[in-house]
Amino acid sequence: xxxxxxxSVNSIxxxxxxxxxxxxxxxxxxxxxxxxxTHGSLFMLGAYFGATFVNGMLGAYFDFWLAxxxxxxxxxxxGAVIERFLLRQLPGQPLAQVLVTLGISFMVADxxxxxxxxxxxxxxxxxxxxxxxxIGPMVFPLYRIxxxxxxxxxxxxxxxxxxxxxxxxxxxxGVDDPDMARVVGIxxxxxxxxxxALGAALAAFAGIIGGPILTVYPGIDQYMLPLALVVVIxxxxxSLLGSVVGSMVIGFLYNFGQALFPELAYFVLFxxxxxxxxxxxQGLFGRFIP
Amino acid sequence: MSALVVTGLSKSFGGxxxxxxxxxxxxPGERRLIIGPNGAGKTTLFNLITGELTPDGGTxxxxxVDVTHSPSRHRAHLGMARTYQIITLFGQDTIIHxxxxxxxxxxxxxxxxxxxxxxxxxxxxxxxEALARVGLGHIADRPLAQTSYGERRRVEIAMALAQxxxxxxxxxxxxxxxxDERRDVHKxxxxxxxxxxxxxxxxxMDVALEFAERITLLHFGEVIVEGNRAxxxxxxxxxxxxxxx
Amino acid sequence: MTARLAVFIIAIMALVTLPQWMHGVYYVNxxxxxxxxxxxxxxxxxxxxxxxxxxxxxxxxxxISAYATGYMLNLxxxxxxxxxxxxxxxxxxxxxxxxxxxRATGIGFxxxxxxxxxxxxxxxxxxxxxTGGDNxxxxxxxxxxxxxxxTSPNAFYYAALIVFLIAxxxxxxxxxxxxxxxxxxxxxxxxxxxxxxxxxxxIRFFACMLSGLLTSIAGILFVYYNQFISPQxxxxxxxxxxxLMVISGGAGxxxxxxxxxxxxxxxxxxxxxxIERWNFLLGAIFVAIVIxxxxxxxxxxxxxxRAAFARRRPGPVVEATEKAS
Numbered sequence: 001x002x003x004x005x006x007x008s009v010n011s012i013x014x015x016x017x018x019x020x021x022x023x024x025x026x027x028x029x030x031x032x033x034x035x036x037x038t039h040g041s042l043f044m045l046g047a048y049f050g051a052t053f054v055n056g057m058l059g060a061y062f063d064f065w066l067a068x069x070x071x072x073x074x075x076x077x078x079g080a081v082i083e084r085f086l087l088r089q090l091p092g093q094p095l096a097q098v099l100v101t102l103g104i105s106f107m108v109a110d111x112x113x114x115x116x117x118x119x120x121x122x123x124x125x126x127x128x129x130x131x132x133x134x135i136g137p138m139v140f141p142l143y144r145i146x147x148x149x150x151x152x153x154x155x156x157x158x159x160x161x162x163x164x165x166x167x168x169x170x171x172x173x174g175v176d177d178p179d180m181a182r183v184v185g186i187x188x189x190x191x192x193x194x195x196x197a198l199g200a201a202l203a204a205f206a207g208i209i210g211g212p213i214l215t216v217y218p219g220i221d222q223y224m225l226p227l228a229l230v231v232v233i234x235x236x237x238x239s240l241l242g243s244v245v246g247s248m249v250i251g252f253l254y255n256f257g258q259a260l261f262p263e264l265a266y267f268v269l270f271x272x273x274x275x276x277x278x279x280x281x282q283g284l285f286g287r288f289i290p
Numbered sequence: 291m292s293a294l295v296v297t298g299l300s301k302s303f304g305g306x307x308x309x310x311x312x313x314x315x316x317x318p319g320e321r322r323l324i325i326g327p328n329g330a331g332k333t334t335l336f337n338l339i340t341g342e343l344t345p346d347g348g349t350x351x352x353x354x355v356d357v358t359h360s361p362s363r364h365r366a367h368l369g370m371a372r373t374y375q376i377i378t379l380f381g382q383d384t385i386i387h388x389x390x391x392x393x394x395x396x397x398x399x400x401x402x403x404x405x406x407x408x409x410x411x412x413x414x415x416x417x418x419e420a421l422a423r424v425g426l427g428h429i430a431d432r433p434l435a436q437t438s439y440g441e442r443r444r445v446e447i448a449m450a451l452a453q454x455x456x457x458x459x460x461x462x463x464x465x466x467x468x469x470d471e472r473r474d475v476h477k478x479x480x481x482x483x484x485x486x487x488x489x490x491x492x493x494x495m496d497v498a499l500e501f502a503e504r505i506t507l508l509h510f511g512e513v514i515v516e517g518n519r520a521x522x523x524x525x526x527x528x529x530x531x532x533x534x535x
Numbered sequence: 536m537t538a539r540l541a542v543f544i545i546a547i548m549a550l551v552t553l554p555q556w557m558h559g560v561y562y563v564n565x566x567x568x569x570x571x572x573x574x575x576x577x578x579x580x581x582x583x584x585x586x587x588x589x590x591x592x593x594x595x596x597x598x599i600s601a602y603a604t605g606y607m608l609n610l611x612x613x614x615x616x617x618x619x620x621x622x623x624x625x626x627x628x629x630x631x632x633x634x635x636x637x638r639a640t641g642i643g644f645x646x647x648x649x650x651x652x653x654x655x656x657x658x659x660x661x662x663x664x665x666t667g668g669d670n671x672x673x674x675x676x677x678x679x680x681x682x683x684x685x686t687s688p689n690a691f692y693y694a695a696l697i698v699f700l701i702a703x704x705x706x707x708x709x710x711x712x713x714x715x716x717x718x719x720x721x722x723x724x725x726x727x728x729x730x731x732x733x734x735x736x737x738i739r740f741f742a743c744m745l746s747g748l749l750t751s752i753a754g755i756l757f758v759y760y761n762q763f764i765s766p767q768x769x770x771x772x773x774x775x776x777x778x779l780m781v782i783s784g785g786a787g788x789x790x791x792x793x794x795x796x797x798x799x800x801x802x803x804x805x806x807x808x809x810i811e812r813w814n815f816l817l818g819a820i821f822v823a824i825v826i827x828x829x830x831x832x833x834x835x836x837x838x839x840x841r842a843a844f845a846r847r848r849p850g851p852v853v854e855a856t857e858k859a860s
Contacts, residue, residue, distance in 0.1 A: 029642070033642055094645065103817075262661060273650055407715075
């Protein structure tokens with residue numbers, strides 16, 4: 001019983017991290033119709049930056065949360081640069097978009113290897129969250145609960161942004177019909193850069209928040225990217241609710257799959273995605289078929 | 291037997307009824323003109339007839355065969371051809387290649403992965419014949435990128451004619467053309483033999499009225515008036531749709 | 536036309552005599568790798584180039600055939616049985632891939648194929664009782680067609696060359712055929728093609744099967760060359776690499792995938808001996824290609840060549856390019 005509950009908490013925590021990663025991916029995909037294959041790299045960059053700030057750089061040590069925000073901001077700028085100077089030049093050319101985003105992910109992976117070496121880097125759990133929570137007879141790691149809380153806060157903030165602000169209305173209009181949004185005079189140019197930077201920041205934030213749980217290592221980019229992708233296909237691109245549900249489903253399948261059928265863990269992970277593709281190609285909460 | 295019969299055809303997008311219970315009965319060899327203000331549902335009607343859209347209700351019969359549920363490609367094989375309002379040709383290729391693709395679509399050779407398409411003399415010859423019918427035989431090998439808008443319109447018509455259709459649907463064949471180009475297209479259309487039934491959507495009344503025998507006026511997805519030229523032009527409802535509110 | 540024929544004959548002569556003038560076993564092996572990766576890239580090009588369907592899961596298919604060959608051989612079956620089984624399993628897998636992924640086009644197709652590739656990778660990585668997991672499968676020996684052992688680098692090179700030339704010939708015939716023209720039509724104007732009487736889905740399905748055949752053949756050559764297969768050969772990076780070969784060389788051209796596979800294999804195996812950060816270099820090359828020649832190296836070079844030619848001899852060519860632009 002304890003085992004199952006602990007596994008469930010781990011699943012929700014992993015789902016929360018996936019949500020942070022996939023929400024931005026989903027918005028970028030939904031709004032710009034760009035397969036952003038650098039998204040795993042942005043996650044990894046955030047994790048490495050954050051780890052460096054926390055573990056000390058040039059004699060300066062940063063608080064975990066400050067480090068997380070700095071890493072997210074840096075990667076957001078990087079994302080904005082990619083969008084503005086590369087992807088901007090390639091509208092409606094999926095081949096070139098794939099080529100350039102993969103090229104960048106190769107470069108980022110190699111630069112990270114050069115800068116941080118091949119060994120995994122541990123990120124210490126922020127002080128104050130190292131303990132455990134006792135609920136009845138059960139004991140849960142406090143940090144994992146905190147990650148769930150952070151994801152909920154970010155999720156609510158994103159929902160408010162999308163649902164209650166003018167910018168959010170423009171993003172939603174763009175997701176529903178990009179051509180129409182352009183026709184009615186929404187300045188998609190600035191919007192695209194903003195959404196791309198926001199997605200990059202969220203991915204980087206997920207990277208460092210996940211650091212104490214996953215550690216940071218070369219190859220984590222290619223490990224996370226397909227998971228983000230499955231979440232988006234499952235939930236539907238451009239849908240916040242879809243990202244939430246998709247992340248949780250994948251979080252549970254991933255952890256329970258590993259525990260119950262280790263040999264077929266990945267098959268179990270991708271199976272619901274195939275079912276969704278067959279029965280509801282726009283995803284559970286998606287508005288359009290990509 | 292009628293060439294094309296449409297009965298109670300309906301289609302809505304969301305809550306918007308774009309086609310409401312449209313009935314058409316078009317005799318073999320007839321020249322039918324479909325008119326109506328913007329948003330009357332003319333192109334939607336064409337897309338339903340060709341099968342690019344699925345109707346919510348109603349039936350479509352092509353030469354007595356119920357094709358309501360057959361895919362577009364079957365209708366093409368049963369003798370339906372169309373041109374598009376927005377020219378949708380294969381822009382990277384030559385004119386003759388475009389026409390050859392149209393011919394190939396109805397030939398069993400289209401599944402052949404081994405022979406050289408350009409050496410299929412019969413196809414090329416038929417392609418040249420179709421181009422000659424629209425007066426483009428002399429520039430058959432020209433890349434499409436180097437042709438004028440009016441020439442492309444005639445390539446569209448040549449492609450449709452190459453399919454030897456029984457029913458030919460023309461979606462605004464005169465739209466966007468200069469006076470000279472309009473005359474060229476008009477000449478092509480007049481030369482089409484009577485074994486081809488033609489249904490045409492057109493805004494340009496001068497040319498279209500001269501061409502059509504019967505006219506259907508569509509408004510908000512409904513057939514308002516139908517009859518010969520004089521009947522429709524003189525009908526008060528026509529004036530109401532076009533002039534008054 | 537005669538100039539083109541002369542270049543072709545010289546290229547064939549150079550390839551046939553390569554082991555004679557290319558000194559060192561190492562470089563002959565590099566040439567063999569280029570050849571089977573070129574077959575792989577030609578296979579992916581059927582989809583990414585001629586059908587406009589970008590697959591990011593092709594390494595999975597490549598891997599399925601490679602694993603099947605290794606698995607059958609280790610069960611004690613002969614080379615011919617192993618190869619036949621691998622091809623059949625590869626084609627069946629391709630059919631499953633096609634049925635699932637042809638529900639979408641564009642980015643949707645990319646995403647679905649990527650996910651399918653990951654499933655195959657996940658199985659190879661985790662289904663240890665069949666695949667050996669991270670340890671992979673080792674092979675012992677290469678086949679001996681018509682009694683000729685392929686154990687030496689030169690012999691394997693010639694086998695790869697023959698397969699490559701057959702694949703290139705198949706593609707040359709295919710792109711000129713009616714079915715090839717129809718496939719390119721479905722890439723450019725799928726709606727129009729349907730209205731012209733073509734069965735767009737089935738044409739795309741056939742394209743998938745041709746692509747799958749070439750991919751499976753490349754996978755079998757790969758496993759015989761390396762005498763080893765592990766999950767690394769079919770991960771996302773591997774799928775990305777072959778797609779990059781196709782796009783960088785020029786998708787939808789016959790020569791593009793060959794140039795692209797040469798570029799990638801040379802950077803990976805030759806340049807990496809001199810430059811430690813070759814992965815960075817490869818990424819930078821891809822970004823540079825997108826900026827300078829978004830259509831790929833082969834069409835891009837042709838374009839520059841024509842522009843230079845036209846400047847020297849003003850005439851109808853100039854007129855043509857002006858009108859086209």
